[in-house]
Amino acid sequence: MRAAPMFAAVLLLFASRNLAADESKPTDDLTQLKGVWRVVSTSGHGTTITAEGQTGHDGQPLWGETSFTFAGDQLKTTQEPVVLPKINPAAGFIFAIRYEPASYRVKITSPEEGPAQIDLTTPEGMVLKGIYELKGDSLKLALVNWLACDGANDAAKAAAADAKERPAKFTPPADGQYVFYVLQRANP
DSSP, X not given: OTHHHHHHHHHHHXXXXXXXXXXXXXXXXXXXXXXXXXXXXXXETTEEEEOTTOBOTTSSBTTTTOEEEEETTEEEEXXXXXXXXXXXXXXXXXXXXXOSOEEEEEEEEOOSSSSEXXXXXXXXXXXXXXXXEEETTEEEEEEEOGGGOOOSSHHHHHHHXXXXXXXXXXXXXXXXXXXXXXXXXXXX
């Protein structure tokens, strides 16, 4: 009779060790994301804009002052490129720059199947669901577009973000509901 409780205790110990191993991957990825990243390209509305060789309306290199900085479970962006959720065909604007710095709390998970998941939470409580792929000094991000989360107040915007599906792949759809970034580590 004592064998059954002993077996259960060993099984529980083994399961907790496997769980601890599974939980270490997100921490490892957060460590690997640490640092400053530059935008290589931004995609939305089925269109991709690459920074190389492009200049902004001010004549400066496109996204030259833009950075994504990961530190622990925090992400701070400077001059973040954004995808306008609705485009005005007459104006032709698809992208804009968010000039005020933004900060997000970062949570990453590694599901058994499919791409690794990332959630960026705004100070107002909006959770932008996404996926990511980290290969050396290159990082792909696909996220719910925060500008596409309509609402009269922060709670309504958070509910709108929560209702959106997590992107499943790194191919931008034809609408502006998602934003896709390719980032390169600055000073690897």
